[in-house]
Amino acid sequence: MEKMPRWADVALIPLINLALAFFFAGLVVLAIGENPFDMVRFMVKGALGSSNGIGYTLYYATNFIFTGLAFSVAMHARLFNIGGEGQAALGGLGTAVVLLAVPWPHWTVALPFAVLGAALFGAAWAAIPAWLQARRGSHIVITTIMFNFIGAALMIYLLNGILKKPGQQAAETRHFGDAVHLPTFHEMLAPLGIEFSKSAPANVSFILAILAAVCVWLLIWRTRIGYEIRAFGNSESATAYAGISAVRVTIIAMLISGGLAGMMAINVVMGESERLILNFTEGAGFMGIAVSLMGRNHPVGIVLAGLLFGMLNQGGFELLWEMPGISREMVFVIQALIIIFTGALVNMTRDPIERLFIRRNKGA
Amino acid sequence: MGSEGGQGRQETAAPAIELRGISKAFGPVQANRDISLAVARGTIHGIIGENGAGKSTLMSILYGFYRADSGEIFINGRRAEIHDSQDAIAAGIGMVFQHFKLVENFTVLENIILGAENGPLLRDSLADARRSLLTLAEEYELGVDPDARIEDLSVGHRQRVEILKALYRQADILILDEPTGVLTPSEADHLFRILRGLKEQGKTIILITHKLREIMDVTDTVSVMRRGEMLATVRTAETSPEDLAERMVGRKVLLQVDKRPASPGETVLKVENLKVVDEDGVARLKGVSFDLRAGEILGIAGVAGNGQSELLEVLGGYRPATGRITLNGHDLPLDGRLANGRARRAAGIAHVPEDRQSEGLVMEFAAWENIAFGYHHDPAYQKNALFMDNAAIQADTEGKMQRFDVRPPDPRLQAKSFSGGNQQKIVLAREIERNPDLLLVGQPTRGVDIGAIEFIHQRLIELRDAGKAILLVSVELEEIMSLADRIAVMFDGRIMGERLPADTDERDLGLLMAGVSNGANDGGEAA
Known part of the structure; x- marks a missing residue:
């Protein structure tokens, strides 16, 4: 039953949701006695106004694209993987183990192995909930949430124990070494004569994230396992009839999902901090849920939503400097409003708009 | 309650x-096009039409x-605005759905007051309902029995609960959607007695069915729908099944299947002492044995829920058995x-499953994706080791849609946008063109229009x-009688007896379906 033009579905509705989000965020800002238009101006300027801002925006976007893709792959199999946060954390562990274990000569050599380590560790952390869901019927939402906590605890234990750099207080590993330093946008664009901020953390991982989005698209819509994942997600009873193994699909979808979440660590751990730091995920695993929902679980949508959320993240932090009346907590409130409207309530505006279109079509 | 007595024609x-x-x-x-219809109070009105003709849309x-x-609805001469089922109930309309909407682990009484409780405490409502x-x-x-749990009731009784639910809500107009699909012949007769009783009390009944015999038996007037349009409304007494069938399809239809006697060959399928215990520990098959030979159709008759579905699932490879x-x-x-x-296909x-919407098709998938469904490992559908050849599948789908006359013949359309008959043709095209040694067919024409039935x-x-x-499982006795070369009747997980179509009739089979085994010509099949 096609009722609404496709452009309205994929573009108009997200934009309306975003406008609503800003409207309510504006009300909150108004309530604490600040100017909401200043807020928007500073956010946009902070995110896009300078190459430094853009660099941060792309850096955050890279994280959100990875975690958004992770969530979407599981979602295509109608599995609600809320464990992106824990899987990303473990991905960081995998990255660190690979980079610390071998004295890598150059980042180009190290990167494929680091990606493998990140994906494997992330996948492994998704494997247990996947197995419990497939074989034991333990609900994936519950188990993945619990594994976030277990993962966090494990990281605390390791980063205060064997992984900690000797002779210091901070819960972090030693530096991976300059040989595995990933090129930043500054370094990548300099040979082309483009001046890009030196301090911005955006790095080659962004390209990796775009590649991952292409691969997810191919996986979901061009491969047999993608076909099986979508079939399973749409009709579990039909897959039994067709001889598609629910156990196999559940586990594979979750492994891919966990692997993608884990790959986020390449951006942060290898690309930015160049050491493993406790809590490096900073909620990006959860943000991926909103990104994927807003992007309609489609790689193109996820890349766009990831960029948008990257802007909001960067712009939000910029508010702290520009508007002293807005506290750090206030920034979180504004970001939360945006997530609620564009992610969680993504379907709220669809029905009325659909009705509007039906009425208009009838009139025509 | 949304009725506006603006017109004020209160004759x-x-x-109704x-x-x-x-x-x-x-x-x-266009599911419904400019439909006008008047149903007189105290009559039984049949609505008949091919699947996808728009009957269900109209009733919805x-x-x-x-x-x-666009258009207007008048109830008892007053214009009614019906926005949701609450409005419909308030206007005195009750609906009995094809798939019952009952809470299985509630009692009859609890189901009847559900949504019509007056007050937060149930005691008064329950006493009132009783x-x-x-x-x-x-x-x-x-x-x-008001205190029986729904899960313990037979299908026929569940349907009575649905009717009671509507009557308890003061329904004057009762709509029944394909009510006899799940009933034995005697249960169906009982239902018709109930409907006639309701009619005598002045209730108005709308009966949606695809069974011409029921229309002829029980209705006063009948409307024929085709392609979203209301073609004609006639008095039942002045028409005939052939006439109705022709109006529905728009051409002459063979109500009788034209077939030569079977010439069975080697035994293809041998089933011995098949037993199934389901997830809840209930025995669903209690020792089923039969043979099926090449070039013959074995029909499995029986009321739904007597083990036929489990038998198909076991043979289809997705239910464990001994x-x-x-x-x-x-x-x-x-x-x-x-x-x-997958192994069974190899x-x-x-297998054409009983429920095409939940098993045979992925409703959100396009037709071409459904044509590959279950056969998506076929080398012809692969581009290389990594990717599927979507273009090849679409080309294959176009051919299959053409040969099976699927309308509209658009491989990119989602399965859910096809009518029931065309959905079934997609499944049949996929399964039959694999040229299998054994075809399992469950309810091949359920919810399918007459024109498509003939084709199928x-x-x-x-x-x-x-x-x-071919192993044919159907709850439609007529279908079994006309298609099968041999008939086995299932009851309570067993085969009650085997008959040849020529040696039996509806009464005989009806008794077997009800679990009455008269022993005379039953072989050793009954356990």
């Missing part, structure tokens, strides 16, 4: 229901599930990882004449 002779110029489109599909508009794009239930039971032969199944002399695995749909078994039956006979074995 006693006003029809009058529809004027109802139109409804879903995207490019009447019950407030959809809103008409009183009305007794009156209704007496008046209309609607006897049901016993023995041999196909062309080779044992088939019965449980564990070796028994699955062994030469194709012919395809099954063709496959049989090509020397393939």
Whole structure:
């Protein structure tokens, strides 16, 4: 039953949701006695106004694209993987183990192995909930949430124990070494004569994230396992009839999902901090849920939503400097409003708009 | 309650229901086009038409599930605005759905007051419902134990609960959607007695069915729908089944299947002492044995829920069982990882499942994706080791849609946008064109229009004449009688007896279906 033009579905509705989000965020800002238009101006300027801002925006976007893709792959199999946060954390562990274990000569050599380590560790952390869901019927939402906590605890234990750099207080590993330093946008664009901020953390991982989005698209819509994942997600009873193994699909979808979440660590751990730091995920695993929902679980949508959320993240932090009346907590409130409207309530505006279109079509 | 007495035509002779110029489109599909209909109070009115003719849409508009794009509804001469089922109930309309909407682990009484509780405490509502239930039971032969749980009731009784639910809500107009699909012949007769009783009390009944016999038996007037339009409304006494069928389809239809006698060959399928215990520990198959030979159709008759579905699932490879199944002399695995749909397809078994919407098709998938469904490992559908060849599947789908006359012949359309008959043709095209040794067919024409039924039956006979074995499970006795070369009747997980179509009739089979085994000509099949 096609009722609404496709452009309205994929573009108009997200934009309306975003406008609503800003409207309510504006009300909150108004309530604490600040100017909401200043807020928007500073956010946009902070995110896009300078190459430094853009660099941060792309850096955050890279994280959100990875975690958004992770969530979407599981979602295509109608599995609600809320464990992106824990899987990303473990991905960081995998990255660190690979980079610390071998004295890598150059980042180009190290990167494929680091990606493998990140994906494997992330996948492994998704494997247990996947197995419990497939074989034991333990609900994936519950188990993945619990594994976030277990993962966090494990990281605390390791980063205060064997992984900690000797002779210091901070819960972090030693530096991976300059040989595995990933090129930043500054370094990548300099040979082309483009001046890009030196301090911005955006790095080659962004390209990796775009590649991952292409691969997810191919996986979901061009491969047999993608076909099986979508079939399973749409009709579990039909897959039994067709001889598609629910156990196999559940586990594979979750492994891919966990692997993608884990790959986020390449951006942060290898690309930015160049050491493993406790809590490096900073909620990006959860943000991926909103990104994927807003992007309609489609790689193109996820890349766009990831960029948008990257802007909001960067712009939000910029508010702290520009508007002293807005506290750090206030920034979180504004970001939360945006997530609620564009992610969680993504379907709220669809029905009325659909009705509007039906009425208009009838009139025509 | 949304009724506006603007017109004020309050004559006693006003029809119970009058529809004027109802139109409804879903995207490019015009489901209802300018439909007008008047149903007189105290009559039974049949609505008949091919699947996809728009009967269900029309009734959904009447019950407030959809809103008409244009047109008006009058109830007892007063214009009614029906926005949702609450409005419909308030206007005195009750609906009995094909798939019952009952809470299985509630009692009859609890189900009846559900949504109609007056007050936060249930005691008064329950007592009130118990009183009305007794009156209704007496008046209309609607006897049901008020304290029985739904899960313990037979299908026929569940349906009575649905009718009681509507009557408890003071329904004057009762709509029944394909009510006899799940009933034995005697249960169906009982239902018709109930309906006649209701009619005598002045209730108005709308009966949606595809069974011409029922229309002829029980209705006063009948409307024929085709392609979203209301073609004609006639008095039942002045028409005939052939006439109705022709009006529905728009051409002459063969109500009788044209087939030569079977010439059975080697035994293809041998089933021995098949037993199934389901997830809840209930025995569903209690030792089923039969043979099926090449070039014959074995019909499994029986009331739904007596083990036929489980039998198909076991043969299709997705339900574990004990016993023995041999196909062309080779044992088939019965449980564990070796028994699955893919392995069964590889062994030469194709399966048209009973429920095409939840099993046979992925409704959100396009037609071409559904054509590959279950056969998506086929080398012809792969581009290379990594990717599927979507273009090849689409080309294949175009051919299959053409050969099976699927309309509209658009491989990119989602399965859910096809009518029931065309959905079934997609499944049949996929399964039959695999040229299987054994075809499992469950309810091949459920919810399928007459024109498509004729087509589907012919395809099954063709496959049989090509020397393939067909196991046909159907709750439609007529279908079994006309298609099958041998008939086995299932009751309570057992085969009660086997008959040849020539040696039996509806009464005989009806007794077997009800579990009455008269022993005379029953072989050793009954356990």
